[in-house]
Amino acid sequence: MTIMTFDFTRPAVPRVEPESCTNCGQCAEICPSQTLTVVDGKLRVEAGIFTGCIGCTHCMMVCPTGSVTVEGRRLAPEDIGELPPVEARATADQLEALLSARRSVRRFSEEEVERRVAERIVEMVRTAPMGIPPSEVGIVVFHGRDKVRQFAEDAVEGFRKVARFLNPLVLALMRPFIGKAQYAVMRQFVRPVLDLIVKRWDEGADDFCYEAPLAMLFHHCPTGDPADDHIAATYAMLAAQSLGLGSCLLGTTVALDHDRVFKAKCGIPQQNKISLGLVIGHPRTHFRRSIRRQLASVHFV
Ligand SMILES: Cc1cc2nc3c(=O)[nH]c(=O)nc-3n(C[C@H](O)[C@H](O)[C@H](O)COP(=O)(O)O)c2cc1C
Ligand code: SF4
Ligand code: SF4
Known part of the structure; x- marks a missing residue:
């Protein structure tokens, strides 16, 4: 269960640049706290539900025009980076091998x-x-x-x-x-x-x-x-x-x-x-085989 953190009572603060925002609503669609909503075709920043903005920064990650910034909850501008290109990401086979x-x-x-x-x-x-x-x-x-x-x-x-x-x-x-x-x-x-x-x-x-x-x-x-x-x-x-x-x-x-x-x-x-x-x-042991362990239970329901 998710437990509250010390900063729980202090929501993060999303800011939207009205000049560049196209009101496309992509940020509102993925906002888990309903801090960003679209009303009558216009993006609105509201208090949101429960804790308010949790500072997940998903809105920043999806905005096509870079119109949202989120501050607070120890977020720093340098935390935001470029998305690695698809070809640079590990494939399922590579991850499974690792x-x-x-x-x-x-x-x-x-x-x-x-x-x-x-x-x-x-x-x-x-x-x-x-x-x-x-x-x-x-x-x-x-x-x-x-x-x-x-x-x-x-x-x-x-x-x-x-x-x-x-x-x-x-x-x-x-x-x-x-x-x-x-x-x-x-x-x-x-x-x-x-x-x-x-x-x-x-x-x-x-x-x-x-x-x-x-x-x-x-x-x-x-x-x-x-x-x-x-x-x-x-x-x-x-x-x-x-x-x-x-x-x-x-x-x-x-x-x-x-x-x-x-x-x-x-x-x-x-x-x-x-x-x-x-x-x-640096390992001194060099393993020659791998193992897949039996889990205590797996139920597809
Ligand atoms: C939560 C956790 C705690 C562990 N604590 C210890 C530990 O205190 N000392 C130790 O030698 N190994 C520890 N291990 C390593 C396990 O013994 C090891 O993962 C297990 O024997 C399976 O071997 P494997 O990691 O090579 O698959 C721990 C592993 C986990 C996941
Ligand atoms: S940071 Fe997360 S919770 Fe806050 S407004 Fe953006 S999407 Fe919503
Ligand atoms: S995703 Fe960006 S452009 Fe679209 S509504 Fe949100 S802030 Fe505006």
């Missing part, structure tokens, strides 16, 4: 990932959808092995605290509130995984970031939609794949969400929710 060739990579070569490559991945993430604009996704980029190592060290300290907290007594007390299934997940998966990562770290092995040269940590404001982070992380994962890099998503980072010290160190606002992490690097 998806089929992707695997989670946990073994990386010594090679660093150049900063411009890391920046390109972030640029591609900026094309991701979100529940309602503007995006409330934040990314902390740990660029270079030293930075990733520090991130891993800080995270493992956080895991140590969480694992200590999730002792059998606390879990038993939590059970009525979190339910049977979540209790089982905490007891049989979360706690043992954190214990394992900490144990391996103490033995000198990084089973959290896998000694990757680049890591990203996704977070969002508390009223934002958590799905936005997941979509952004998925875009980053596929962007990395398209650049010849390997990556692995990290779900364990969620356990750091209540760690104030960790958040302060990473520059993440205390109220923000930490979700997925992603480690990226």
Whole structure:
């Protein structure tokens, strides 16, 4: 479900240039908030329904005469770009090949990932959808092995605290509130995984970031939609794949969400929710086959 963002109460503001507008109505036809409507053959800008203009900028994208601009909700003029020509876009076969060739990579070569490559991945993430604009996704980029190592060290300290907290007594007390299934997940998966990562770290092995040269940590404001982070992380994962890099998503980072010290160190606002992490690097593993997994269910109705 789409959840409101901090800027929810402040609608974006579309402006129409009356001299060049031909009243063709194309913008009104696709406006999801009914802020743009055509009345008696004339385009009108109104308050719209519910939240008003959401700042999707679809009106700008379709106007044949370039007569609409939208301001507010963190929109900047340089956000608007040329549409890539059809021949430059990935075909379904190319996209499917990219998806089929992707695997989670946990073994990386010594090679660093150049900063411009890391920046390109972030640029591609900026094309991701979100529940309602503007995006409330934040990314902390740990660029270079030293930075990733520090991130891993800080995270493992956080895991140590969480694992200590999730002792059998606390879990038993939590059970009525979190339910049977979540209790089982905490007891049989979360706690043992954190214990394992900490144990391996103490033995000198990084089973959290896998000694990757680049890591990203996704977070969002508390009223934002958590799905936005997941979509952004998925875009980053596929962007990395398209650049010849390997990556692995990290779900364990969620356990750091209540760690104030960790958040302060990473520059993440205390109220923000930490979700997925992603480690990226040049793959040392070369996979020879692909897989299509059975989904839990698919129903055409
Ligand atoms: C939401 C999510 C969280 C994940 N968390 C971790 C993680 O913390 N550590 C890890 O090594 N792999 C993690 N993975 C990678 C999965 O284990 C991996 O995707 C799965 O085993 C399937 O392998 P494939 O990605 O090569 O298809 C995660 C994947 C997803 C989608
Ligand atoms: S930005 Fe989106 S919601 Fe706002 S006026 Fe344009 S089409 Fe409508
Ligand atoms: S699409 Fe452009 S020209 Fe057509 S009605 Fe909207 S603002 Fe006017």
